[in-house]
Amino acid sequence: DVKVTQSSRYLVKRTGEKVFLECVQDMDHENMFWYRQDPGLGLRLIYFSYDVKMKEKGDIPEGYSVSREKKERFSLILESASTNQTSMYLCASSFDAGEHSGNTIYFGEGSWLTVV
Amino acid sequence: GDSVTQMEGPVTLSEEAFLTINCTYTATGYPSLFWYVQYPGEGLQLLLKATKADDKGSNKGFEATYRKETTSFHLEKGSVQVSDSAVYFCALSDGGYSTLTFGKGTMLLVSP
Numbered sequence: 001d002v003k004v005t006q007s008s009r010y011l012v013k014r015t016g017e018k019v020f021l022e023c024v025q026d027m028d029h030e031n032m033f034w035y036r037q038d039p040g041l042g043l044r045l046i047y048f049s050y051d052v053k054m055k056e057k058g059d060i061p062e063g064y065s066v067s068r069e070k071k072e073r074f075s076l077i078l079e080s081a082s083t084n085q086t087s088m089y090l091c092a093s094s095f096d097a098g099e100h101s102g103n104t105i106y107f108g109e110g111s112w113l114t115v116v
Numbered sequence: 117g118d119s120v121t122q123m124e125g126p127v128t129l130s131e132e133a134f135l136t137i138n139c140t141y142t143a144t145g146y147p148s149l150f151w152y153v154q155y156p157g158e159g160l161q162l163l164l165k166a167t168k169a170d171d172k173g174s175n176k177g178f179e180a181t182y183r184k185e186t187t188s189f190h191l192e193k194g195s196v197q198v199s200d201s202a203v204y205f206c207a208l209s210d211g212g213y214s215t216l217t218f219g220k221g222t223m224l225l226v227s228p
Contacts, residue, residue: 042220094214103214107159
């Protein structure tokens with residue numbers, strides 16, 4: 001089975017802190033993603049990466065950055081956490097689909113971040 | 117841009133009732149369509165998918181048919197169980213890198 005592991009399930013951070021959310025996948029997937037999930041808004045794409053050291057902005061990249069130094073690991077960074085970044089963060093991965101868009105994306109269990 | 121609209125919840129049903137959750141989409145190309153399910157406290161799991169028009173995805177008694185003419189991908193199940201209580205997300209992927217555009221989710225509550 002594909003395994004996408006998020007290192008922290010629950011975090012509480014203070015406003016202004018730098019926050020790292022770590023994600024590891026074990027299936028040699030090329031693509032990795034970070035989504036944010038909020039009630040009434042569904043899931044929104046923050047950033048994705050299609051290769052090591054490559055990254056692309058999603059729909060809501062403001063206030064976030066990412067790092068992909070190794071193929072299996074994709075980190076989401078909140079440079080200076082704010083209360084409006086309190087949310088559930090979901091990491092995901094998939095094989096490179098090329099021109100075909102039907103590849104399945106596999107999700108981790110999520111990280112609940114509270115910024116106080 | 118791409119978008120997905122699904123019916124708002126919660127949908128409340130009794131066990132063994134018939135389920136329909138409506139989903140329509142807007143896309144510029146020829147997207148693949150997905151239903152994901154999220155059980156309480158967990159991440160998302162793929163429930164079913166369809167990659168071209170008229171395809172039917174099915175899994176665990178759930179079905180959805182890709183209708184290009186109505187741009188829809190409605191989720192159905194003939195007889196729901198309490199264990200089906202979860203949030204269901206309709207999503208599309210249009211183009212490279214498999215990025216998904218999600219609907220807002222529909223909560224399903226099934227009572228005994």
